[in-house]
Amino acid sequence: MLSRKPIAHVGIAAIALLALGAQAAGPVAQPVYKAEQLSRQRFKTLPDSAVIERNGQRMTKAQIRAQAVRQQGAAAAQMEAATRQFQARVEQRRAQFLQRQQAQLAADNAKAMEAATRRLQADSTRQAGPRDAIEREAAQLFNRSRAATTADDRAQIERRATDLLRQLQQLGR
DSSP, rough: OOOOOHHHHHHHHHHHHHHHHHHOOOOOOOOOOGGGGOOOOHHHHHHHTEEEEEEEEEEHHHHHHHHHHHHHHHHHHHHHHHHHHHHHHHHHHHHHHHHHHHHHHHHHHHHHHHHHHHHHHHHHOOOOOHHHHHHHHHHHHHHHHHHHOOHHHHHHHHHHHHHHHHHHHTTTT
């Protein structure tokens, strides 16, 4: 009858030889994939440890993904900086536009005020002419007409008012 011990030793010895043989042979070489020959779908299915050659440089899929993330971050930072610069330029041009518009408005207002001042000065320097005298007398007649009690007073006021009206029409009013 055979002993079980020698068979067990033989089994352990075989396992040890296999392990030593695997170590002696070294790691199993992974295939190198050419980036130009990979489709997106095939790239997605590769493990992160897959070696890919791109532009003569070998990198793992994980390294390529990390590099892509860094590049996207840099591109996003560039876009943010460009956006801030653009917004600053727009705000600067807006401020310049508003400043020019306000200056133009102030100039237009100054011209209008100057014209109004000239008109007021011309009106105030004009001599009290016949119109002013007629207008004053008409105002006095109006006040007298309110207080007039007799028919003669009213008739006299009416005649004078008619004369004043005729005089104003002759003056062009």
